[in-house]
Amino acid sequence: MHEKLSPARLEELRKMDRAHHLHPFTDHAAMHPTGTHVITSGEGxxxxxxxxxxxxxxxGLWCVNVGYGRKEIADAVSRQIRELSYYPSFFNTTTEAAVLLADRLGRMAPGNLKYAVFSNSGSEANETGLKIIRQYQILKGKPNRTKILTRNYAYHGVTLATASMTGLPNCQQPFGLPLPGFLHAPAPYAYAVGREKDAEAYGQECVAETKKLIEKEGPDTIGAMILEPVQGAGGVIIPPAGYLAGMRKLAREYDILFVAxxxxxxxxxxxxxxxxxxxxxxxxxxILAKGLTSGYVPMGATMVAQPIAEALMKGGYFAHGFTYTxxxxxxxxxxxxxxxxxxxxLVERTKDKTGPYFQKKLREFAGHPAVGEIRGMGLIGxxxxxxxxxxxxxxxxxNLGILGAAKVRSEGAIVRGIRDLLAFSPPLVITEPQIDEMFASxxxxxDKLWD
Ligand SMILES: Cc1ncc(COP(=O)(O)O)c(C=O)c1O
Known part of the structure; x- marks a missing residue:
């Protein structure tokens, strides 16, 4: 268990990787001289x-909530493959596991989000949401409500439409995106504009700017407002008090669908x-993915509120779905x-025990000379x-974040570098001593950032 690759095998893999593998979100020219890292096993x-x-x-990528190497999931997957390896849910048919999961999500999701449409990733779950929004607006006699409002620093995925929703220039410029009809409102990222001392007021200004944008574009042309309640990949942006309530109110005021x-x-x-x-x-x-399977196998889900699901079910043929839905x-x-x-x-433990401990340890960095701001809640920071x-x-x-993450990695922990920040999101099974260990790294x- 946890044996290292031999140097010869590692070199062989790196050679094949250079010759045949294009990696996601990677600067290949920077990676190739040293070669890729190869992860071989994981536990906890x-x-x-x-x-x-x-x-x-x-x-992993903010997803391995239950930690690596869980036998229970391996056994469930193995059992399912032996019993029925695959069958689609197209054409009036489905499988027991798919029904059980839809039922469970329909019962646990908040409010009237009673229906699940499955897919294979967060991007596909968002893309599915976009198509549901379009069809619903057409069924309601509002075919002109095609525009989608998101925010700067948003991350919603990488397909043409979801990358258009994403508000990060490096995900858009290389591909000539965004597509027309995708609007970006300001994010409540107070630190980025030097407003961290009056973040709440800045949040309200962002809501007012969003209102202006809606008025300028024409409310009758906007189908939905889609946002991450806490922005993750854009830099772990925690909304100031009152901001999300203000955005939710705007959506209601203009009859714009609201997607979380x-x-x-x-x-x-x-x-x-x-x-x-x-x-x-x-x-x-x-929109759900990542923690739904803790990344063990790919899966996304778009949870749909009852009135929208009913309109779709009465609206004829639902012509959407992937082979692996x-x-x-x-x-x-x-x-x-x-x-x-x-x-x-794990949810209660994160709320009452590990989350508060993690936030306390994170905030101990507040006086460090290389640190400008600390943000976070629960097990994200x-x-x-x-x-x-x-x-x-x-x-x-x-890119101090990229530099910092490399230094932290050489000290024994993987964290994410984003622009000039470090982001943290460990598995929810992390213990207090392991949190200490992570922050020691x-x-x-x-401490070596400025060397
Ligand atoms: C909030 C959010 N939405 C959507 C996505 C896209 O998910 P995927 O990479 O599974 O397509 C991500 C991925 O990081 C995400 O953080």
Whole structure:
């Protein structure tokens, strides 16, 4: 268990990788001289590879909520494959696992989000949401409501439409995006504009700007407002008090559907099953993926409010679905994963124990000379980094987060570097001593940031 690759095998893999593998979100010219890292095994919060043992402070990509190597999920997947490896849910048919998961999600999702449409990723779940919004608006006699309102720093996926929803220039510029009809309102990212001391007032200004944008575009042309209640990949942006309530109110005022993208926040990370429930957002659609299966196998779900689902069911043929929509193996993995989260009370534990401890340890960095701001809730957090001389010396393209994450990795923990910040999102099974261990690596890493 956890054996290292031999140097010869590692070199062989790196050679094949250089010759034949284009990686996602990777600068190949920077990676090829040294070669890719190869992760070979995982258990709990730890990963093993040629670098040795690493504490995974990002849960893969914000998704491995129950930690690595869970036998219960392996057994459920194995059982399902032996019994029925695959059958679609097209054409009046389905499988037991898909029905059980739809029923379970329909009962646990907040408010009247009673129906699940399955897919294979967060991008597909958002893309599915976009098509449902279009069809619903057409069925309601409002075919002109095709525009979609999202925000700067949003991350909703990488397909043409979901990358258009995403508000990050590096995800759009290389592809000539966004497509027409995707609107971006300001994000309540107070630190980015030097307003962290009056974040609440800044949040209200963002709501007022969004209102202006809606008025300028014409409310009757906008189908939906889609937002992550806490923005994740854009930099762990925690909304100031009153901001989300203001955005929800705007959507109601203009009869715009409200969609909560809970791909990261769903299934416990912030100390609740869903932020929509904790913050009473009453979304019309809710987007799920990642923690649904803890990343063991791919799966996404678009939760649909009852009145919209009823309109779709009465609206004739629902001409949407992927070959693997409701895949029984993914559904079996999701059910076993949800059993673990419930049985081990990972949501309650994050809320009452590990989340508060993690936030306390994170905030101990507040006085560090290389740290500009700390943000977070539950088991998610961010640390803005500053160069020598302080924040006034910060220049575009410094990428202190990328630099910092590399230093932390060489000290034994994986964290995410985003622009000039570090992001943290460990598996929910992390213990208090492991949180100490992770932040000890972070401290050793950022102590060397200015070297
Ligand atoms: C909030 C949010 N929505 C959607 C996505 C896209 O999910 P996927 O990468 O599974 O397509 C992500 C991925 O990080 C996400 O964080």
């Amino acid at each position: 919060v730890y990963l093993y590879g040629e670098e040795g043992k690493l504490l995974d402070g990002l849960a 993208d809970e791909v990261i926040s769903g299934f416990g990370r912030m100390g609740c099953w869903f932020l929509s429930e904790m913050w009473d957002l009453q979304p019309d659609l809710m 409701g895949h029984p193996v993914s559904a079996a993995a999701a059910l076993a994963n949800l059993d673990i989260i419930e049985k081990e009370k 961010a640390m803005e980094l500053v160069p020598k001389g302080g924040r006034k010396e910060l220049k575009p393209g410094m 972070v401290r050793r890493g950022i």
